[in-house]
Amino acid sequence: MTVALAIHIPSIWLVYGWRSGIANNVHQLRPKPTDSEKITINLGFVDLGHIDLMVQEGFYSNRTDFIRTAIRNQLERHVEVVKQSTARKSLDLGLRNYSRQDLEAARRAGEMLEINVLGLATIAADVTPELARATIASVVVLGALHASPEVKAVLADRMQ
Numbered sequence: 835m836t837v838a839l840a841i842h843i844p845s846i847w848l849v850y851g852w853r854s855g856i857a858n859n860v861h862q863l864r865p866k867p868t869d870s871e872k873i874t875i876n877l878g879f880v881d882l883g884h885i886d887l888m889v890q891e892g893f894y895s896n897r898t899d900f901i902r903t904a905i906r907n908q909l910e911r912h913v914e915v916v917k918q919s920t921a922r923k924s925l926d927l928g929l930r931n932y933s934r935q936d937l938e939a940a941r942r943a944g945e946m947l948e949i950n951v952l953g954l955a956t957i958a959a960d961v962t963p964e965l966a967r968a969t970i971a972s973v974v975v976l977g978a979l980h981a982s983p984e985v986k987a988v989l990a991d992r993m994q
Contacts, residue, residue, distance in 0.1 A: 871978045875901075925952040925976065933958045937969040946971035957981035963988040 877885075885900050894900040909916065920927055930951045940947050947970050949955055955975045957966060963984045973979065973993045979986070986993075 920952055923950065923974075925950045925974075926955075927951075928953045929956070930954070931956045931958065932961070932970075934960045934965065937961055937965050940969045941965070945969075949973045949975065951979075952976045953978075955979050957985055961985055 882897075885894075885897050888894050888900055889896055894903065919925075930949070930953070932947070932949065932955070937947070949970060949972065951974070954977055955973070957980070959982060961981070963982075966981075966985045967988045970989055970992060973989055975993075979993075981989075
């Protein structure tokens with residue numbers, strides 16, 4: 835008895851053309867905002883060795899996991915103090931975006947904005963330095979401020 839085997843070989847277009855055709859048609863509708871900021875810390879060799887030992891023993895997946903966990907534990911330890919300070923200083927907590935429309939509305943109303951954020955404050959990319967200067971009275975950001983270098987420059991004297 836003879837058994838015939840059929841082997842299907844896809845065309846090159848299917849393997850490569852389809853994938854590259856899709857890749858050429860993908861457009862990012864809205865840039866993904868960053869949800870973290872890179873920081874650099876200097877640790878002593880002994881502390882670093884202790885972290886590596888904890889990673890090696892399987893308590894943490896890597897050094898970064900250890901450091902993030904340690905930071906979260908410290909923040910949790912002081913959660914009441916942070917809550918009280920946030921309320922006392924009238925800080926917006928989390929992500930706060932200031933669009934061009936927000937600033938233009940403030941200008942029309944004759945108001946000056948006081949930006950007080952614990953987290954991430956973003957001033958939209960289409961905000962001109964002149965508009966920012968005319969509508970932002972002060973900037974206090976505990977965390978990160980994302981704005982164009984030109985906007986940051988005109989607000990430098992208003993940042994604390």
